[in-house]
Amino acid sequence: MTPLIRVENIADYTEQEIRIRGWVYNRTRKGKLVFLLVRDGYGFVQCVAFKNDLPAETFEDIVRLTQESSVEITGIVRADSRSPGIPGGFEIGITGLKIYQIAADDYPMALKEHGVDFALDNRHLWLRMPSQWAILRIRATVLTAIREWLDTNGYINMDTPIITPAAAEGTTTLFETPYFDEGAAYLAQTGQLYNEANIFAFSKVYCLGPTFRAEKSKTRRHLTEFWMVEPEVAFCDLDELMEIEEQFVSHIVQRVLRDRQPELASLERDTTLLEKISPPFPRISYDEAVEMLARLREETDDPEEKELLAFEWGSDFGAPHEAALTKQFEKPVFVYGYPTAVKAFYMEPWPGRPEVCKSVDLLAPEGYGEIIGGSERISSPEKLLQRIQEHQLPEAAYQWYLELRRFGSVPHSGFGLGIERTVSWICGIHHIRETIPFPRTINRVYP
RNA sequence: UCCUCGGUAGCUCAAUGGCAGAGCGGGCGGCUGUUAACCGCUAGGUUGUAGGUUCAAAUCCUACCCGAGGAGCCA
Incomplete structure (x- = not known):
């Protein structure tokens, strides 16, 4: 045959x-x-x-x-x-x-450029086109590489719940769903708190799955349903966390370069930029990043750019700031030590400088910006309780979380990597909605 | 929620107050090296919706609907 x-x-x-x-x-x-x-x-x-x-x-x-x-x-x-x-x-x-x-002769997707609305309405057919096919093949390899690195470096996969009782971080809007006699339940926006429980049984863990944000974000970097991998590590401080992240991200990129050359070529991705992705990655503090932005703003002659780069210490970076910062580096760059006020309640305060915390974001190069958010978590029960109270979070809901700090608390850290943003960067494409088979955005749940 | 831009043939777009158009896709015909082929013919329209101004509206005005980009928030 x-x-x-x-x-x-x-x-x-x-x-x-x-x-x-x-x-x-x-x-x-x-x-x-x-x-x-x-x-x-x-x-x-x-x-x-x-x-x-x-x-x-x-x-x-x-x-x-x-x-x-x-x-x-x-x-x-x-x-x-x-x-x-x-x-x-x-x-x-x-x-x-x-x-x-013999397929019907009124196939809607002619071989040409299409508008976004039409392409998304026809996502079930758009998937067949080479660009989308290549992107989603690369996505699959990114997920393979993620599991491969974690599984071979001592991390245990722990599936955290999708249906959860309340907001983990108390800030962002959650999707609500009726839940029998319990009233309302919510779709998870992170598995982190559960993984903080899991490390005390397994030391190093990760969850990998969909997360949900009901924010009305309308940008090229946001979906309402997106995938995130969240490793959490016991006996790990902020510096060790950064070492883990740079090895992890480098492995993902190198694996895609090894296995997906034809797909990258069909997307016309400049792979020389990806080949440079290896440890160590540059590290700058939030304070240094603010200074760098001020200097870049000083140097630019474009009044529009000047306006966009305006920034004051104490805020979180917007997309223009991240883009400007990442263009200063060939590799992803760590920005650590953000103001405590703009970050989640569970992040460890900086020793001797409580106005900043032991948080670190990883910003992808070429203007892509944040692909990882992570931090060292508060390990002291008293400090954690105080932060929960300051944020006016319902103390009762966090009893189990506080208890973790009473029975064998250790320094620990973790991070979340956004799958779609990572694929978007590796593929060199403009909008993350192309990096998931069926994207969910603020005004689109079809098909 | 706010700001900006847009909605005309299946698709991508032109027509800026005076006959509703082109390319692609579909159909028919031609072609032995095409790269989203090319050439000829052909079918295809409630110009997002409702109202208004005008001799005349895709075009100007009002309201609404839908979408995109950005802000805020975040991965």
Whole structure:
């Protein structure tokens, strides 16, 4: 039987007869010569048919194929530098064709640029286009690399609850759902507090799953449902946390570079920038970042840029500030020691400087900005209780969390990495809605 | 919630007060190396909705609906 192959492995079958199963992505008919660009889920490959080389019925079948028709193609693999595809450079000289279905001729996604609204309304079909296919293949590899690094470095996967009793951080808006006789429950915005419980049983843990924010954010960096990996580590301070993060992120990038070159090439990603991603990453304090922003603002001649970079000590950075900062570095940059007032209640105050805390964000280069937020957590029960009271959080709801600090408390730290933002940076694309199969935004839950 | 921009053929867009248009996609025909092929023909319209001004509205005015980008907030 002729072997059924995956297009991603086509180079292994040069000059051999093979079969592929897939869908017609594009056709070019030139009378007695027909080119089909066929995708099989693993790649895109050009298939060629000459009328005189084939039985009349077979050639007629090839001519009447519409875009997205499902087929099995038999043919001989040839190396040919003219051939488009992912990976390109190979084509299949068709010797046989089996048609599963001639697709309806009103396929809405013509091969051209589309507006955002149309593309998102047709997300179920948009996924078939090379750019989206490449991005989501890279996303899958990012997730593989994440689990691989954590699993081989002593982290235990702990699945934290999606349905939770109350706001973990008390700030952002949560999705509410009715919950039997308990009244309301909420969709999780983080698994961190549960992982702080888990480390006292397993030392190093991580959760990886969807999180939900009901904020009305309308930017290229926000989704209402997004995926986050959250490692949490016992006996770990802020400096050790940064070492973990830089190794972790470097592994993810290097793994994508190793396994997803054709996809990166099809996205026209400049991989020389990604190749530089290895430890150590630069570290600057929040204070230094504020000074740097002031200097950049001083140096710019663009009045609009000047306005955007205006900043005062004590605020959190906005998108323009993050973009300006990251453009000063080739690698991701750590910014540590944020003002306590703008960060969550559970972060350890800086020794001798309680107005700042032992928090650290990791900002991706090329203007992409924050992909990780992390911190050393408060380990003292008294200090933690005081912070809960200062934030006017319901003390009763945090009884179990406070108890963790009474029975064997240790310094511990953790962080959350946003999957979509990371994929967006690695792929070099503009908007994170393309980095998840079916994005959920403030005014979109279809399809 | 606020600010800015937009909504015309299946899609991407033109038409700025005077006949509703083009390219792509669809259909028909042609072509032996196409790269979102090309060439000829063809079908395809309640110009987001409602009201108003005008001899005449896609175009000007009012209200509303929908979307995008940004702010705030965050990963």
